[in-house]
Amino acid sequence: xxxxxxxxxxxxxxxxxxxxxxxxxxxxxxxxxxxxxxxxxxxxxxxxxxxxxxxxxxxxxxxxxxxxxxxxxxxxxxxxxxxxxxxxxxxxxxxxxxxxxxxxxxxxxxxxxxxxxxxxxxxxxxxxxx
Amino acid sequence: xxxxxxxxxxxxxxxxxxxxxxxxxxxxxxxxxxxxxxxxxxxxxxxxxxxxxxxxxxxxxxxxxxxxxxxxxxxxxxxxxxxxxxxxxxxxxxxxxxxxxxxxxxxxxxxxxxxxxxxxxxxxxxxxxxxxxxxxxxxxxxxxxxxxxxxxxxxxxxxxxxxxxxxxxxxxxxxxxxxxxxxxxxxxxxxxxxxxxxxxxxxxxxxxxxxxxxxxxxxxxxxxxxxxxxxxxxxxxxxxxxxxxxxxxxxxxxxxxxxxxxxxxxxxxxxxxxxxxxxxxxxxxxxxxxxxxxxxxxxxxxxxxxxxxxxxxxxxxxxxxxxxxxxxxxxxxxxxxxxxxxxxxxxxxxxxxxxxxxxxxxxxxxxxxxxxxxxxxxxxxxxxxxxxxxxxxxxxxxxxxxxxxxxxxxxxxxxxxxxxxxxxxxxxxxxxxxxxxxxxxxxxxxxxxxxxxx
Numbered sequence: 001x002x003x004x005x006x007x008x009x010x011x012x013x014x015x016x017x018x019x020x021x022x023x024x025x026x027x028x029x030x031x032x033x034x035x036x037x038x039x040x041x042x043x044x045x046x047x048x049x050x051x052x053x054x055x056x057x058x059x060x061x062x063x064x065x066x067x068x069x070x071x072x073x074x075x076x077x078x079x080x081x082x083x084x085x086x087x088x089x090x091x092x093x094x095x096x097x098x099x100x101x102x103x104x105x106x107x108x109x110x111x112x113x114x115x116x117x118x119x120x121x122x123x124x125x126x127x128x129x130x
Numbered sequence: 131x132x133x134x135x136x137x138x139x140x141x142x143x144x145x146x147x148x149x150x151x152x153x154x155x156x157x158x159x160x161x162x163x164x165x166x167x168x169x170x171x172x173x174x175x176x177x178x179x180x181x182x183x184x185x186x187x188x189x190x191x192x193x194x195x196x197x198x199x200x201x202x203x204x205x206x207x208x209x210x211x212x213x214x215x216x217x218x219x220x221x222x223x224x225x226x227x228x229x230x231x232x233x234x235x236x237x238x239x240x241x242x243x244x245x246x247x248x249x250x251x252x253x254x255x256x257x258x259x260x261x262x263x264x265x266x267x268x269x270x271x272x273x274x275x276x277x278x279x280x281x282x283x284x285x286x287x288x289x290x291x292x293x294x295x296x297x298x299x300x301x302x303x304x305x306x307x308x309x310x311x312x313x314x315x316x317x318x319x320x321x322x323x324x325x326x327x328x329x330x331x332x333x334x335x336x337x338x339x340x341x342x343x344x345x346x347x348x349x350x351x352x353x354x355x356x357x358x359x360x361x362x363x364x365x366x367x368x369x370x371x372x373x374x375x376x377x378x379x380x381x382x383x384x385x386x387x388x389x390x391x392x393x394x395x396x397x398x399x400x401x402x403x404x405x406x407x408x409x410x411x412x413x414x415x416x417x418x419x420x421x422x423x424x425x426x427x428x429x430x431x432x433x434x435x436x437x438x439x440x441x442x443x444x445x446x447x448x449x450x451x452x453x454x455x456x457x458x459x460x461x462x463x464x465x466x467x468x469x470x471x472x473x474x475x476x477x478x479x480x481x482x483x484x485x486x487x488x489x490x491x492x493x494x495x496x497x498x499x500x501x502x503x504x505x506x507x508x509x510x511x512x513x514x515x516x517x518x519x520x521x522x523x524x525x526x527x528x529x530x531x532x533x534x535x536x537x538x539x540x541x542x543x544x545x546x547x548x549x550x551x552x553x554x555x556x557x558x559x560x561x562x563x564x565x566x567x568x569x570x571x572x573x574x575x576x577x578x579x580x581x582x583x584x
Contacts, residue, residue, distance in 0.1 A: 010302045012160075013206050014291060014310075019160050020210045021287035023153060025280035025439065029264075030149065032435035036263040045268045047331050048430055057269065058335045066343050069508070076350045076516075080357075084309065087360040090527075094534050102531045103556035106524070110563045113520065117567070125512045127505035 065127055072119055079112050209301050213290050220449050221442040222252035228493050235497040262434035267330060274328025279439035282321030285314035286446040293453040294368050294462045296478035303369040308356050311454055315409055319345045326428040337427030340504060341418035347511040348408040354519035355402040358395055358526040359458050372462035392459040397522045399459045401515050406451040410444060413496040417507060452488035460484045
């Protein structure tokens with residue numbers, strides 16, 4: 001109960017910080033709108049491309065490697081979701097369930113490493129520069 | 131005064147009143163929520179929202195019984211204002227500090243003109259930036275362009291609640307502490323990518339792709355280091371992590387003896403430090419804002435205070451990262467009590483010294499190392515840091531396991547009945563896998579990165 005109460009107070013503080021950041025940002029940026037004035041001209045509003053006329057939109061194609069990185073990242077992020085609660089309660093788990101608390105997670109860890117090694121071997125981590 | 135010359139052309143009354151209205155509503159709602167937290171032991175958040183409306187109906191107009199809530203509200207608001215001021219000062223003065231340190235390294239003077247020894251330089255910079263016109267380029271996504279600096283700033287301010295300024299001076303010692311820090315890191319990426327995507331600039335777009343790939347990748351070794359620390363300390367709370375280092379008591383999940391975690395976790399410290407530098411987009415990992423190739427990348431199209439917000443967020447993030455490194459590896463505010471200062475004040479002094487040391491090393495890296503290439507950057511992360519961080523995590527796990535078993539007799543192998551088969555099978559599996567991994571990594575890790583490019 002006390003923990004719940006504390007957690008609520010803590011997270012309402014965090015909520016306040018969230019709104020405070022938005023408030024501070026919006027107010028000061030708005031102030032800048034007033035103090036900065038507004039004098040648009042075509043050359044000022046054009047996209048910066050080192051002084052040349054802008055060529056096209058910025059919807060440029062990107063290297064497919066970025067997508068591969070994102071997919072591999074997901075693998076590790078899910079692993080994080082599984083590992084973090086285990087790491088927090090590791091000692092308690094040891095006291096209640098004994099050695100499997102350690103070895104079962106380690107088994108899972110090695111399966112993850114096998115996946116990582118597979119990706120590496122298949123060349124998923126290579127950054128070809130063509 | 132020329133400095134504060136206002137150049138008002140037209141005042142958008144409608145927009146002002148809309149924004150003020152929204153702000154008033156948000157302020158009122160938050161005030162009401164904190165007020166409620168004062169005297170209701172709130173169960174879930176939904177209850178609090180329902181109670182909020184019930185309360186509004188019942189007590190509308192009447193004298194509310196809010197002393198406790200009011201007290202909490204005042205305390206929280208003071209915390210917010212204090213931290214905001216501290217962060218603004220830190221954000222402003224770490225730029226000056228960085229320029230001075232860099233100047234010292236390059237054998238020049240740095241800013242000297244504004245105030246004695248240039249001490250007022252950040253304030254002059256701020257006033258100058260306040261006078262700059264806000265430009266939104268043609269074809270840019272207006273909403274994203276407006277929102278991005280604020281979104282960058284939100285996690286910086288929210289992360290500040292975790293900073294252990296001194297003994298008993300953690301603004302909010304969240305029970306998910308370090309995980310919260312990690313989550314805010316992901317929030318910051320969003321701001322950078324929105325800025326890059328919303329600018330309609332090719333440099334910015336390239337910088338955005340790079341930034342996302344880099345930040346996402348460097349989160350992984352960071353996560354492994356955090357998990358190693360959590361294994362050692364047994365808690366996600368910043369206060370508990372620091373206590374585990376100071377007291378080493380097993381009540382905090384410590385090791386049973388007091389030691390700063392940089393000693394058992396030296397590899398983790400190095401990896402976390404590098405990842406933190408990369409996460410804050412600092413040289414040599416500043417590919418997302420590479421001045422010489424991408425014309426400062428994701429904030430090419432930004433001017434004035436909006437541009438300043440990115441820098442404010444960056445420096446505040448460096449400060450938060452340095453604080454977290456200090457808390458996780460260097461014992462936080464731990465240190466002997468200094469003469470003439472109380473316990474609290476000397477802990478603040480120790481904390482500031484450690485954070486400044488980390489900041490100095492980060493600036494030192496900037497003054498020394500050239501920028502990496504994209505492929506080198508990704509390879510450093512995926513092929514060096516992540517395997518080493520994983521090995522470090524595994525070793526930490528084995529160590530904590532062995533240490534806990536050593537300290538508790540009822541876990542000794544004699545008492546192991548049901549789990550014996552599982553354990554033996556797992557040991558055999560691990561031995562086989564470790565052999566394979568050692569062969570694999572030893573072959574690949576020993577090659578320098580250069581050979582790979584040939």
